Amino acid sequence: MTTVAYSLKKIQVLGVTRDFTTCECCGKSDLSKTIEILDTNSGVVLHFGATCAVKADKYDTLDAMKESKKEISKAVRKYDDRIKSAHIMTYKALVKFGKDSNGELIVAKCIIEDCFKKALNHIESGILIKGGFTYSL
Known part of the structure; x- marks a missing residue:
């Protein structure tokens, strides 16, 4: 893998992702x-x-660097x-719907992962489902 040094003048922090695990600046891999x-x-x-x-913006002042750290944080x-x-939405759904007649949780790992992905999609799209009703965030 080749490391490419970027020279940025103005940047905007868009957010955080787990889809990419390699830094495009220094090439460090296996990032969470x-x-x-x-x-x-x-x-x-x-x-x-x-x-x-x-460090991406090559800050002119200490205040600019502090501001960037705040935005990233x-x-x-x-x-x-x-x-x-x-995680909370997944747990609540599993407690409500994933019990057998004895009250024991009987849910396969694949169902838990699917439930988590759906909950995360709802949160990221700004939709909250509570008590059978859908709310926009």
């Missing part, structure tokens, strides 16, 4: 998540590890909150 960064000069979306994302927190909410 990467930061999606839009290069506003070219319109290209890049995936950087957290360390490279903080906010994106990571938002992503972690979505994952946590999906």
Whole structure:
């Protein structure tokens, strides 16, 4: 794999993803998540590890670097909150529907994973289903 050094002038943090596990800045692989960064000069979306994302803008001032760290931290927190909410929704669904006549949970791992993916999709699309009713977030 070749490492490409990007020279960015202006960036916008789009969010966090687990779909890409390699930093496009330094080439580090097997990352648990990467930061999606839009290069506003070219319109290209890049995936950087957290360390490279903080340094991506070649900051003129310490305040600019601190502001970028805050923006990246906010994106990571938002992503972690979505994952946590999906876990809670999955657990509640399994407790409600995944019990046998003795009250024991009888759910296969594939069903749990499918339920989690559906819950995450609902959260990411801004839809909350509660008590049989659908709410937009």
